[in-house]
Amino acid sequence: MKPNTRALGACLALPLSALLLACGGGGGGADNGSANPATPVPPPVAVDPFQGTAYLKVSETSRFKGKTYGMERSIHQQLVDQCNALRRAYYDLPAQQPDEAVMAGLDTQITERFFDTDKAATYTSGYALTLSDLERWSAEAKLLNGVAPAVPPDCSAHSKVAIETGWLWRDGVRYELRFKDSKALGNRSSSTLSKTTLASDEQVRAMPSDTVMGERCHKPQIPLEGIVAGESCLWDRYPMVAYLNWPWNLSGKTTLGSGEQTLERQLQVLAIEQGKPLNAAKLALPPGFSVTTP
Structure with missing residues (x-):
């Protein structure tokens, strides 16, 4: 063609x-x-690495080095011993004291930590003891001008007195929560309200790591701000940055004091969660609290 x-x-x-x-x-x-x-194409939107939720519950037990008890147990034991000295001196009766589990629990505190993007809270609880029947005996002896009351003191009788402290970060304010008198003392200039880098990504990668209850943590080999080197394993849920109540320690033992007064504090994780809804009440000012913010 x-x-x-x-x-x-x-x-x-x-x-x-x-x-x-x-x-x-x-x-x-x-x-x-x-x-x-x-x-x-629009530029990528920067994502705040502190977005999302985290929760941690730990127990911390403090004991004197080489001993089976700590400071709180020691102080309360002195009161029990004084009570039993009265039983022996005035009534020739054997010693008594509260259950061992109750006495041992004096050296342990429970701490719960909450984090939700721009809000955080830390609550620590424990207890002290009141020897209720020793108080009764002492009051009667005072009225009798030093004469021993007819009924000896029961040194095992006691009442637990709850001890609770709390810190809350929200709306650009750090609050100290005083549960005893229902007060919240605010601070707008706390350094914890701004982000302070503790270690670079490269430094974090060089740290030894471990796994605690399925969560990875890193062990700093040099002291970081507020962190004991070699004793801590810091959760990697968020960056290695001091912000609100972050970072959180998942293991380790710290030592305080010296000589016979050296205290060793052992940490144990009881519960750990991330990415789950938190109890909103734990991230809010407690109802009925008076608030002071300079």
């Missing part, structure tokens, strides 16, 4: 833009022939 030289000549005589249309160029319809500029 001979080529259509007349049509070919017509094509060659056309300008380039018309040539593409008349001679089959451009790949198709009129829409493709219009020059639409490419839609600009």
Whole structure:
């Protein structure tokens, strides 16, 4: 078949833009022939690495080095011993004391930590003991001008006195929660309200790591702000940054004091969660508290 030289000549005589249309160029319809500029791609939105929730519950037990008891147990034991000295001196009766589990629990505190993006809270609870029957005996002896009451003191009788402390970070304020008198003391200038990098990503990667209850943590080898080197394993849920009540320690033993008064504090994780809804009441000011914010 001979080529259509007349049509070919017509094509060659056309300008380039018309040539593409008349001679089959451009790949198709009129829409493709219009020059639409490419839609600009928006820059990526920076994501706050502190978004999301975290929860940790730990027990911390403090004991004198080489001993089976700590400071709180020691103080309360002195009161029990004084009570039993009265039983022996005035009544020639054997010693008594509260159950061992109750006495041992004096050296342990429970701490719960909550974090939700821009809010955080830390609550620590424990207890002290009141020797209720010793108080009764002492009050009667005072009325009798030092004469021993007829009924000896029961040194095992006791009442637990709850001890609770709390800190709350929200709305740009750090609150000290005083449960004893229902007060919240606010501070807008606390350094904990701003982010302070404790270690770079490279430094974190170089740290030894461990796993506690399925969660990874890193062990700093040099002292960080408020962190004991070699004794702590810091959860990697959020960056190695001091912010609100972060970072959180998942294991380790710290030592306080010296000589016979050296205390060793052992930490044990009881519960750990991330990415789950938190109790909103724990991240709010307690109802009925008076609030003071300078």
